[in-house]
Amino acid sequence: xxxQHASARVDGQGRRSLCRALGMxxxxxxxxxxxxxxxxxxxxxxxxxLQSLHRGNLVLDQFIGDFRVQLDERVGESVNxxxxxxxxxxxxxxxxxxAVDYIRSLYADRPPPDLVMSVGGPAAAFVRQYRRQLFxxxxxxxxxxxxxxxxxxxxxxxxxAVAVVNDFPRLIDDILQVLxxxxxxxxIVGSGSLGxxxxxxxxGEFTRFRDRLTFIWSDDLSLTDILGRVASLPSHSAIVYxxxxxxxxxxxxxxxxxxxxxxxxAKAPMFGAFTPLFGHGIVGGSLMSIGxxxxxxxxxxxxxxxxxxxxxxxxxxxxxxxxxxxSRELERWGIPESRLPGGSVVQFRSPSLWAEYKRAVLAxxxxxxxxSLLIAWLLYERRARQRAEIDSRRNxxxxxxxxxxxxxxxxxxxxxxxxxxxxxxxxxNAQALQIAAERSPSPLGPAEEILADIKAEAVLxxxxxxxxxxxxxxxxxxxxxxxxxxxxxDSLALxxxxxxxxxxxxxxxxxxxPCRVTGDPVLLVQVLVNLLRNAVDALAETPPGTRRITIxxxxxxxxxxxxxxxxxxxxSAELLDNLFSPFVTTKPHGLGIGxxxxxxxxxxxxxxxxxxxxxxxxATFTVVLPxxxxxxxxxxxxxxxxxxxxxxxRGG
Amino acid sequence: MSGRLRVLIVDDHPSVVRAVSRLLAFDYDVxxxxxxxxxxxxxxxxxxxxxxxxxxxxxxIDGLTACRQVIQAHPDIKVVxxxxxxxxxxxxxxxxxGACAVxxxxxxGGELLSTLKGLDAGRN
Numbered sequence: 046x047x048x049q050h051a052s053a054r055v056d057g058q059g060r061r062s063l064c065r066a067l068g069m070x071x072x073x074x075x076x077x078x079x080x081x082x083x084x085x086x087x088x089x090x091x092x093x094x095l096q097s098l099h100r101g102n103l104v105l106d107q108f109i110g111d112f113r114v115q116l117d118e119r120v121g122e123s124v125n126x127x128x129x130x131x132x133x134x135x136x137x138x139x140x141x142x143x144a145v146d147y148i149r150s151l152y153a154d155r156p157p158p159d160l161v162m163s164v165g166g167p168a169a170a171f172v173r174q175y176r177r178q179l180f181x182x183x184x185x186x187x188x189x190x191x192x193x194x195x196x197x198x199x200x201x202x203x204x205x206a207v208a209v210v211n212d213f214p215r216l217i218d219d220i221l222q223v224l225x226x227x228x229x230x231x232x233i234v235g236s237g238s239l240g241x242x243x244x245x246x247x248x249g250e251f252t253r254f255r256d257r258l259t260f261i262w263s264d265d266l267s268l269t270d271i272l273g274r275v276a277s278l279p280s281h282s283a284i285v286y287x288x289x290x291x292x293x294x295x296x297x298x299x300x301x302x303x304x305x306x307x308x309x310x311a312k313a314p315m316f317g318a319f320t321p322l323f324g325h326g327i328v329g330g331s332l333m334s335i336g337x338x339x340x341x342x343x344x345x346x347x348x349x350x351x352x353x354x355x356x357x358x359x360x361x362x363x364x365x366x367x368x369x370x371x372s373r374e375l376e377r378w379g380i381p382e383s384r385l386p387g388g389s390v391v392q393f394r395s396p397s398l399w400a401e402y403k404r405a406v407l408a409x410x411x412x413x414x415x416x417s418l419l420i421a422w423l424l425y426e427r428r429a430r431q432r433a434e435i436d437s438r439r440n441x442x443x444x445x446x447x448x449x450x451x452x453x454x455x456x457x458x459x460x461x462x463x464x465x466x467x468x469x470x471x472x473x474n475a476q477a478l479q480i481a482a483e484r485s486p487s488p489l490g491p492a493e494e495i496l497a498d499i500k501a502e503a504v505l506x507x508x509x510x511x512x513x514x515x516x517x518x519x520x521x522x523x524x525x526x527x528x529x530x531x532x533x534x535d536s537l538a539l540x541x542x543x544x545x546x547x548x549x550x551x552x553x554x555x556x557x558x559p560c561r562v563t564g565d566p567v568l569l570v571q572v573l574v575n576l577l578r579n580a581v582d583a584l585a586e587t588p589p590g591t592r593r594i595t596i597x598x599x600x601x602x603x604x605x606x607x608x609x610x611x612x613x614x615x616x617s618a619e620l621l622d623n624l625f626s627p628f629v630t631t632k633p634h635g636l637g638i639g640x641x642x643x644x645x646x647x648x649x650x651x652x653x654x655x656x657x658x659x660x661x662x663x664a665t666f667t668v669v670l671p672x673x674x675x676x677x678x679x680x681x682x683x684x685x686x687x688x689x690x691x692x693x694x695r696g697g
Numbered sequence: 698m699s700g701r702l703r704v705l706i707v708d709d710h711p712s713v714v715r716a717v718s719r720l721l722a723f724d725y726d727v728x729x730x731x732x733x734x735x736x737x738x739x740x741x742x743x744x745x746x747x748x749x750x751x752x753x754x755x756x757x758i759d760g761l762t763a764c765r766q767v768i769q770a771h772p773d774i775k776v777v778x779x780x781x782x783x784x785x786x787x788x789x790x791x792x793x794x795g796a797c798a799v800x801x802x803x804x805x806g807g808e809l810l811s812t813l814k815g816l817d818a819g820r821n
Binding site (some may be wrong): 356426460466467468471472473476477480481484507510511514515668672 | 710712713714716717718719722723781782783802803804807809810
């Protein structure tokens with residue numbers, strides 16, 4: 046079954062090869078005819094290129110491609126290169142003489158080529174064998190030929206060569222350096238005469254490895270068998286891919302196809318000797334530069350075409366270049382780069398993230414930076430806006446506060462003006478009554494005392510109105526030295542009635558030393574009265590037994606401090622912030638101007654009014670006023686009368 | 698003119714007018730009381746007023762204007778401005794308008810009586 050299949054395949058391959066050969070021949074013939082039909086003086090130079098292998102051989106393909114480009118550049122005009130495959134992948138099995146005859150027939154009515162060149166070893170052998178029949182007068186260039194082909198037949202004057210020194214033992218040395226444990230090497234050298242040639246040559250050159258390595262030759266195997274063998278190679282094996290062309294069954298294969306199959310199937314690393322194989326699955330090694338060889342060959346060929354005698358164009362055979370390795374294969378087979386020969390070049394390294402995505406990374410970083418800056422700017426703007434909003438709110442609050450204070454001032458002034466009229470009536474009526482009493486022959490008795498009280502209270506009311514009005518309008522106060530303890534006493538007297546009704550205990554905790562400040566006693570009494578009334582109101586919900594107001598006074602070097610402490614419910618946090626703003630109140634019927642006025646009076650006395658909740662219950666309002674600087678010798682008459690008024694210590 | 702000082706009160710607050718009239722009646726003749734400036738000059742003339750106790754805040758014309766009118770029409774009549782306004786400028790302007798005295802309506806020390814007493818003494 047296998048044999049029948051193989052035989053059918055030979056026939057198929059043979060037909061395909063014959064078609065390709067005939068196609069090339071027809072193409073070559075057309076090119077020759079086209080050349081002959083043109084003007085002789087302008088006819089392009091004719092080069093008969095005898096190739097060892099057909100297209101598909103990576104080495105040959107690159108060589109011919111590079112050579113033709115280089116040749117055209119060097120000659121300066123188009124050169125007509127007529128390719129003929131005379132090697133093992135041409136008309137497989139066809140007799141060489143038939144190929145010779147065919148070539149000769151193409152030139153039967155045409156001038157001989159300006160240059161005959163062979164490419165590769167088999168073609169060199171062919172042209173040497175049939176040189177007499179193949180335009181012996183034309184210059185002959187052996188290109189890309191191993192110098193072993195030329196050893197037994199020195200070049201004539203009309204011949205020259207661009208040879209190579211294929212150093213395959215050096216390749217084996219490279220293998221042993223990177224894979225020191227290698228025990229066997231599977232050699233792929235093609236089949237037929239080419240394969241047999243290389244096997245014969247290399248077996249001779251590899252004798253020095255005899256004790257260390259076993260070489261397995263594949264020249265007698267089909268491609269299928271080869272693939273099977275490489276897939277089952279034992280460990281410590283290596284594969285050397287020299288060339289392929291055809292397998293033992295005569296099937297011609299392109300290198301790319303064979304290398305891909307081998308690479309997929311192989312259980313061992315694969316090595317090669319020519320640069321065109323690099324990147325097709327070989328690990329690497331000391332590679333022959335085919336590009337360099339093509340350039341060198343084009344140099345020689347162009348000079349021959351320009352008339353230089355071939356004997357003058359001898360060149361030194363080209364050797365393999367520096368060791369070059371494929372990073373991907375090294376990684377695949379676990380070969381550390383530390384084992385590579387000195388001066389090795391490693392290609393196809395996996396680019397780092399930075400190398401591969403440098404632009405993307407830079408763009409991302411730039412975008413990130415831009416975004417960060419944008420965010421920072423937006424945050425800055427947001428914060429600035431928040432500050433502006435806070436400032437705006439504060440300004441609005443201040444404006445509203447000022448507006449409210451102006452309203453209070455205007456309202457108070459208006460009320461004061463209107464109150465002055467009835468007060469004027471009361472005062473003058475009292476005055477009239479007093480005169481009447483004085484001039485009456487009979488005394489009025491208690492009515493006189495009542496009259497005096499009416500007049501005194503009317504005067505006090507007028508004074509309160511007058512001082513408030515003056516202060517609110519001009520922010521000026523009448524300043525006299527006053528002991529704050531008398532202010533406390535007068536204030537307590539004014540609220541005594543409310544305190545008594547509401548069953549509030551009052552405790553005085555006053556300094557024993559004078560607490561003198563500079564200020565308007567009427568306004569200061571108003572401050573204390575307001576604070577005391579506030580405390581009285583704060584105790585409305587407090588059980589009677591625990592209703593207590595403590596009034597304290599302290600004096601220190603610079604200040605006099607008065608505190609009003611209650612045992613009520615205390616103040617909410619929100620209220621604490623706005624308590625002194627006008628029209629802020631918790632009282633159902635309050636206007637919320639009492640504490641605002643109180644604070645205003647204190648501030649007019651260069652003092653401060655603060656409030657805080659007590660740790661236990663209620664709140665404490667504290668007034669701090671600058672102490673009046675009194676000469677030590679100045680008597681304090683106010684204190685004398687004060688002491689008599691404060692003897693109880695507790696009011697109620 | 699002999700006899701008691703003749704006082705004309707011009708004030709739009711009736712209770713004030715009544716109280717002041719009672720107070721002044723002990724020693725002076727309150728010849729009349731007007732609640733506005735209209736007819737004031739005629740009343741002063743016809744009632745032979747020697748002193749006009751003039752409120753500045755009148756319903757028809759400004760008290761200072763009224764003061765100037767009185768001084769212009771009856772230079773011999775003394776005008777005592779009797780006001781609830783405690784603004785120093787008002788006081789200054791009242792004197793500029795020709796008032797001989799300015800007394801606060803809410804006065805605590807018998808200023809009104811002492812002012813009239815001074816005028817009465819000056820008359821003689």
